[in-house]
Amino acid sequence: MTVSPFFKYLFRFVALAYLLVLLIVPVGLILWRTFDPGDGSWYAGFENFFTSISTPAAVSALQLSLLIVAIVVPLNVLFGVPTALVLARNKFRGKSALQAVIDLPFAVSPVVVGVSLILLWGSAGALGFFENDLGIKVIYAFPGLVLASIFVTVPFVIREVEPVLHELGTDQEEAAATLGSQWWQTFWRITLPSIRWGLTYGIVLTIARTLGEYGAVIMVSSNLPGQSQTLTLLVSGRYDSGNEYGAYAVSTLLMGVAVIVLIAQVILDAGRARAAK
Amino acid sequence: MTAVIDPNPEATRPGSDDVRPGRRGLLRGNRYGSTSLRVGVASIWLSVIVLLPLAAILWQSAGGGWEAFYRAVTSRSAVESFKVTLTISLGVAIVNLFFGLLVAWVLTRDEFPGKRLVDAVIDLPFALPTIVASLVMLALYGPNSPVGIHVQHTKWGVGIALLFVTLPFVVRSVQPVLLELDRETEEAAASLGANNWTIFKSVILPALLPSLLSGAGLAFSRAIGEYGSVVLIGGAIPGKTEVASQAIRNAIETDDRTGAAAISIVLLVFSFAVLFVLRFVGSRAAKREELAP
Amino acid sequence: MSNNVKSRWLPAAAVAVTATLLAACGGGSSDVAGGGGGPAAATTLTVVAYAVPQPGWDKIIPAFAATPEGKGVAVTASYGASGDQSRGVVDGKPADLVNFSVEPDVTRLVKADKVAKDWNADATKGIPFGSVVSLVVRKGNPKHIKDWDDLLQPGLEVVTPNPLSSGSAKWNLLAPYAAKSNGGQDPAAGLDFINKLVTEHVKTRPASGKDATTVFLQGSGDVLISYENEAINTERQGNPVEHINPPQTFKIENPVAVVTSSAHLEQANALKNFLYTPAGQKLWAEAGFRPVDPAVAADFAKDFPTPQKLWTIVDLGGWSAVDPALFDKDNGSITKIYKAATG
Numbered sequence: 062m063t064v065s066p067f068f069k070y071l072f073r074f075v076a077l078a079y080l081l082v083l084l085i086v087p088v089g090l091i092l093w094r095t096f097d098p099g100d101g102s103w104y105a106g107f108e109n110f111f112t113s114i115s116t117p118a119a120v121s122a123l124q125l126s127l128l129i130v131a132i133v134v135p136l137n138v139l140f141g142v143p144t145a146l147v148l149a150r151n152k153f154r155g156k157s158a159l160q161a162v163i164d165l166p167f168a169v170s171p172v173v174v175g176v177s178l179i180l181l182w183g184s185a186g187a188l189g190f191f192e193n194d195l196g197i198k199v200i201y202a203f204p205g206l207v208l209a210s211i212f213v214t215v216p217f218v219i220r221e222v223e224p225v226l227h228e229l230g231t232d233q234e235e236a237a238a239t240l241g242s243q244w245w246q247t248f249w250r251i252t253l254p255s256i257r258w259g260l261t262y263g264i265v266l267t268i269a270r271t272l273g274e275y276g277a278v279i280m281v282s283s284n285l286p287g288q289s290q291t292l293t294l295l296v297s298g299r300y301d302s303g304n305e306y307g308a309y310a311v312s313t314l315l316m317g318v319a320v321i322v323l324i325a326q327v328i329l330d331a332g333r334a335r336a337a338k
Numbered sequence: 339m340t341a342v343i344d345p346n347p348e349a350t351r352p353g354s355d356d357v358r359p360g361r362r363g364l365l366r367g368n369r370y371g372s373t374s375l376r377v378g379v380a381s382i383w384l385s386v387i388v389l390l391p392l393a394a395i396l397w398q399s400a401g402g403g404w405e406a407f408y409r410a411v412t413s414r415s416a417v418e419s420f421k422v423t424l425t426i427s428l429g430v431a432i433v434n435l436f437f438g439l440l441v442a443w444v445l446t447r448d449e450f451p452g453k454r455l456v457d458a459v460i461d462l463p464f465a466l467p468t469i470v471a472s473l474v475m476l477a478l479y480g481p482n483s484p485v486g487i488h489v490q491h492t493k494w495g496v497g498i499a500l501l502f503v504t505l506p507f508v509v510r511s512v513q514p515v516l517l518e519l520d521r522e523t524e525e526a527a528a529s530l531g532a533n534n535w536t537i538f539k540s541v542i543l544p545a546l547l548p549s550l551l552s553g554a555g556l557a558f559s560r561a562i563g564e565y566g567s568v569v570l571i572g573g574a575i576p577g578k579t580e581v582a583s584q585a586i587r588n589a590i591e592t593d594d595r596t597g598a599a600a601i602s603i604v605l606l607v608f609s610f611a612v613l614f615v616l617r618f619v620g621s622r623a624a625k626r627e628e629l630a631p
Numbered sequence: 632m633s634n635n636v637k638s639r640w641l642p643a644a645a646v647a648v649t650a651t652l653l654a655a656c657g658g659g660s661s662d663v664a665g666g667g668g669g670p671a672a673a674t675t676l677t678v679v680a681y682a683v684p685q686p687g688w689d690k691i692i693p694a695f696a697a698t699p700e701g702k703g704v705a706v707t708a709s710y711g712a713s714g715d716q717s718r719g720v721v722d723g724k725p726a727d728l729v730n731f732s733v734e735p736d737v738t739r740l741v742k743a744d745k746v747a748k749d750w751n752a753d754a755t756k757g758i759p760f761g762s763v764v765s766l767v768v769r770k771g772n773p774k775h776i777k778d779w780d781d782l783l784q785p786g787l788e789v790v791t792p793n794p795l796s797s798g799s800a801k802w803n804l805l806a807p808y809a810a811k812s813n814g815g816q817d818p819a820a821g822l823d824f825i826n827k828l829v830t831e832h833v834k835t836r837p838a839s840g841k842d843a844t845t846v847f848l849q850g851s852g853d854v855l856i857s858y859e860n861e862a863i864n865t866e867r868q869g870n871p872v873e874h875i876n877p878p879q880t881f882k883i884e885n886p887v888a889v890v891t892s893s894a895h896l897e898q899a900n901a902l903k904n905f906l907y908t909p910a911g912q913k914l915w916a917e918a919g920f921r922p923v924d925p926a927v928a929a930d931f932a933k934d935f936p937t938p939q940k941l942w943t944i945v946d947l948g949g950w951s952a953v954d955p956a957l958f959d960k961d962n963g964s965i966t967k968i969y970k971a972a973t974g
Binding site for chain 1: 373374376377379380381383384387388389390391392393394395397398437440441443444445447448450454456458459460461462463464465466467468469470473474475477478484498501502505524525527528534537538541542556559562563564565566569570582583584586587590595598599602605606609610612613
């Protein structure tokens with residue numbers, strides 16, 4: 062259907078205005094507040110920014126966040142790819158139940174994630190003996206942060222790899238099998254390369270989500286600057302103690318990460334489209 | 339065409355299946371180790387990470403008996419937080435339904451310089467940490483607002499923050515369907531003399547309805563559980579801006595573990611119900627597509 | 632195929648290298664811009680504190696590091712609602728020293744075997760500093776608030792935190808209670824006032840004293856009940872507020888205790904003792920807290936006016952009587968009023 066020019070411009074204007082007001086202006090404001098030093102010299106703004114994100118507490122937060130990513134991503138790939146394989150290639154009893162469980166993290170509020178971990182692993186929780194008798198601290202310690210991050214990122218790799226496997230079919234793998242290839246050879250040389258776009262996409266989403274997780278980690282972390290503060294906890298910690306500029310600075314850093322994620326998505330989309338042809 | 343994860347991938351792939359008679363026997367089982375081993379590993383992984391913690395919530399709330407659960411869920415703070423959460427989330431889902439459709443329409447049916455950029459930017463709320471979204475909203479709509487809009491501690495503040503984080507859901511849900519829409523039917527209707535509104539109402543909207551509902555449902559489900567983006571701008575005023583997730587956090591911090599568990603379960607039930615309905619609608623729509631000529 | 636492998640692993644390798652480089656850079660607990668590059672500390676003490684003493688600790692920590700006992704000791708401090716922090720430590724939050732708002736939050740740790748039973752048996756009674764309950768109003772005092780009765784003006788909104796999580800909240804409600812009940816002799820009158828105050832004038836429910844200040848500064852409410860030290864520091868930050876000490880108010884005493892499970896008992900005790908030295912006391916006074924050392928208090932007398940009538944927790948029977956009676960989670964008289972009013 063062809064829309065009259067009036068409506069065409071009206072729709073365009075309203076849609077863009079909505080996006081401008083809701084997305085662009087607030088984000089732009091943060092960037093402005095971060096980089097505008099108020100005395101006219103743009104160079105000083107960048108200096109303030111860098112000083113603010115290189116305090117010892119900020120560096121520790123960055124290290125902690127990256128460490129969590131370094132653990133969460135491999136685990137998700139290690140367990141996610143076989144899960145996607147079994148979902149795409151096999152029929153078995155309970156398959157739809159498994160599908161539903163994989164989608165669960167999307168339906169769970171981050172605060173509920175934190176609560177569930179506290180109720181499970183906390184010293185008064187169902188598995189409290191881990192902490193009380195075995196001395197393995199989960200809540201208020203590093204494992205808690207990792208478990209919270211894995212919970213919320215479980216679906217990403219699986220959900221990005223599974224459709225790709227679905228569409229690929231098993232032709233190439235079958236051919237390799239008849240030619241005598243072992244399962245790990247087939248996996249490494251045929252399956253893995255063919256899912257690399259989906260897998261990378263899933264990894265990018267996992268990284269973005271892990272770095273950005275807030276609601277779950279604020280409940281399971283002891284939130285000590287320099288020890289157990291992730292980047293997102295640093296933002297809220299700085300805001301709470303009145304260091305608003307510092308909060309803006311770290312937010313800008315995280316926004317930079319988000320922009321990189323968006324760029325990666327665009328590149329990967331293009332790569333997928335090319336590969337599909 | 340990016341980050342929204344379709345909750346039911348098989349629904350949009352009608353006709354695909356992994357049962358190809360004859361070949362299966364040769365391959366199933368031995369290629370990557372037995373199926374049951376892989377299913378077992380996947381199940382254990384998902385159980386430890388996802389199911390066990392959720393079960394702990396059930397365990398905690400059941401521990402006090404039905405009476406304690408009921409009392410916690412009907413306490414004033416719980417009920418007020420539910421009211422606030424549900425009303426604001428519903429409003430947000432509806433607003434984003436309209437604007438999401440509009441944005442998706444403009445992105446698929448219109449051409450203008452910079453469209454690709456706009457398309458990429460839509461996913462920003464997905465990629466942004468929620469606490470950053472909260473700070474972003476606060477900068478513009480809080481006490482230091484450069485445009486003089488001060489909606490912190492009000493329902494509008496919470497609403498705007500939720501609009502921000504749920505923006506992409508409807509857009510990304512509707513966009514692919516709109517792209518693949520068969521223009522022939524529209525052209526046929528136009529040639530039969532139907533005006534634009536009729537075409538939209540009778541041809542386009544019905545085709546978009548499942549994806550619209552799906553997107554709105556995802557937006558709603560996300561909004562009712564949202565915490566990070568409302569925590570700075572909302573102010574947690576009981577009965578006015580305290581959302582369910584804040585009530586849960588408050589409960590667990592004041593050691594009311596059963597209360598926290600109980601409110602969590604209600605929240606989960608709402609989310610699951612919405613997603614279950616979505617899955618149902620989605621597979622119904624997929625079946626209809628399959629049967630369509 | 633090998634090209635593929637290379638191009639796939641290259642970005643991963645780049646990330647790994649960057650990560651390693653980053654890991655080598657020093658992290659630490661100081662969040663002061665440009666405050667990096669000191670010698671790495673041999674010991675790190677963790678202080679888990681209530682919400683508002685950061686101005687004091689920010690002065691104490693560097694001063695302690697300059698003492699012989701404090702050499703090579705870094706201190707990380709965590710601030711939050713007193714009750715929540717106390718429960719956190721019981722649940723396993725790491726702590727070497729605790730500084731809470733009210734004594735019951737330390738008693739909880741004694742019951743959990745994390746603090747020695749005799750933590751307050753010595754002459755210091757475990758209290759290195761304190762304050763009084765104060766009323767914070769907008770600059771110019773537009774509502775003409777002078778005393779507790781003024782809080783019951785129709786339409787006036789009062790900001791005070793949640794007594795279930797905050798220590799500040801308990802002090803804030805004990806002050807009018809003591810004033811109206813004449814030191815606990817007429818509990819009904821006291822509770823009646825609290826009832827009117829909370830039911831009709833308290834609309835928000837901030838979790839801690841600091842959150843209450845934030846909510847007030849962001850525009851909600853007409854009067855904030857808070858610590859005098861918090862009022863002083865808020866004013867020093869340039870916010871458009873002023874504070875009034877009502878004629879009858881309450882003596883706030885904030886305890887500090889060493890956690891017995893600490894791995895650094897010697898240093899923790901050294902830090903605790905530093906708080907009582909004249910140097911330490913002077914720093915607390917400079918940060919707006921009323922010192923307990925009489926000599927230092929005399930030096931700062933003009934900053935801390937003496938109220939007409941200063942009620943203390945002893946007048947009401949001590950925390951062991953007051954806390955269960957008024958603030959018990961389920962049966963405390965004031966808790967019940969608060970829960971009925973705010974849900």
